Amino acid sequence: MPMLDIKNLTLEMVDGDTTIKALDKVNLTVNTGEIRALVGESGSGKSLIVSAICGALPSQWRMTADRMSWNGENLLSMSKYQRREVMRRDIAVVFQNPQTSLDPSATLGEQLEESIPDEFVEGYWFWQRAQHRKRIAISTVHKVGIKQHKHYLNAYPHQIPSDIGQKFMIAMALVSQPKLLIADDPTRGMEPTTKTQILKLFTRLNQTRSLSILFVSHDLLAIASMSHSMTVLYAGQTVESGKMKHIKKRPLHPYTKALLDSAPSFRKDLPPKSQLPTLGGSIPTLQHLPIGCRLGPRCPRAQRACVSRPAVRYIHDHTYNCHFPLHMEKL
């Protein structure tokens, strides 16, 4: 049974007299112990899915879903308190931008200690508890690869470089020993060395603690090597989802193919100095979304049927949403 199971998640916003469907029947599952990549261009609704999972959607969004469950418990019908407990103990989130996700007026140490669940802290008197909190904080900080804990635990967010900030966000996520880590584009804007460090950290956590990770990114190269399975998103619709090696070997959806083709490292047969294939046009704005399959206007294989929304089709555990997938060449 999947750990996190989301079926037909739809997010709408009423804008004047029109409704904008930012997410249109998105399906997403994360199994125990796997790294699931969630890939899509900017504006395809990746971060919205993340906020929907952690229940931090701004109030103007209207959320509907057929199923949204965590270990068999329904997240949608939970009380506020139960939801908070799940977020506190089981799910942890690393947000995109560490500088804005950290409170500018509190030291990093204070913020890290605040996320330690009370059950972990030993001691009867408050000073014993404070000491133990501090020890937990230091050891967690060491785990994510920050060595000068004394300096950084007493620093304010504006005093630290952004990769330390991101490592701190990861430390804050890990301190509650969660079962699922949602990483929302954690390596954005980082230089390759720090990026590799952080990706390695994630892989190690996944292997040693069997931590499930939902890795949200548009950096195909980085996640292709580490994740087990992948879900591709285009303009708020799930396009294709399945095991990483299957998708890499034989993408079924034209968009996935275009996405993989645009990354030169996936193509061994690419002749030198040749142009990379891309899809014509650009992603539609939220105000002018096409009906049916949203890739329609840009799709090289689009036909009349594409104005209606394609149903989810399966080949084993590989799912895709397309009327004319790539393996049906005859059509």
Place this chain on the structure above:
Amino acid sequence: MIQILSRYGVLFILTLLVLTAMSFSLVYLFPGDVLENLTGIVPQNEIQREALMRQFRLDQPYIVQFFYYLSSLLQGDWGYSLASGLPLREEIGIAMPATIELSAYAMLMALFVGIPLGYYAGLKSYSTTDHTINALSITTYSFPVFWLALILILFFSLHLDIAPLSGRISLLFDIKPVTGFVLIDIMLAEGIDHGLAYRDAISHLALPTVAIGAITTASMVRITRRSVIDVIHRPYIVAARSRGVSEWQIFFRHVLRNALLPILPLMAIQITTLITNAMIVETLFSWPGIGSWLIQAIYQRDFPALRVGMLAVSTLVITLTIMVDLFNRIIDPSREKYERATV
């Protein structure tokens, strides 16, 4: 820390210098005799006039005159009132604490009523409660202060007869002005019924405090509410919530401090409005403060009094403003280091 203090110190001294220069230039800008404007002494004959001119360096260049003026101000020689002939320093020494007392209570009212209300409205933003609080504060904010004061007098003093019309304390109580603050002076006074005196002083204080405080409170509510709404939509609050931190902890650890930081400099701006309002309300309630004193001086064309009074009031305003600013600078960690460079 020392650097911050010295920078604010220099700013304070320079501002005061500019103010003193302006007050000095008033001597020449006011109509009438320069000597009388400067000293407040009307010379009886030419010989006395010559002597005074020499004493106040009026026969020398402006710059020498100014520095003599500055040194005499620092020595406490502020000149004499044209109207009463009393030393201005004594008169201001009595009037100023009365104004400070009144404004302090109004400010306390704004802090202890306005800020909590603002927090409450901000946390419940865009609900009925919030809209009610906001509407009330906008209404109160748009009252002209003199009108509000007159309505209070009309209602509470004339119709209901529960508060006295004017003054600071009933003349039956013989209280010597030691500190100038009536509530402290009552405590120091001997041979009176302290309980009765306090009740009387507070009933005198209530109406002017409410009149001045209402407007400042209303603007405080609005500033705080806005600031809280800004803060609760910041990503770090969302991040804290996603870590499962309870609402109370989010409020006390993250919202409270971050919302307060932008309020403080705006509070410094409020001080000016507060003291201006205090001066208007003092006149209406015949409160013996610097405001009514200055208005008397205007009526009587008492130019020396106006000159020094203006300097005293602006010094008070600037001292408070710079102190609030300094306080804000010290408690805001994000302004701590790397002020002119980023890492």
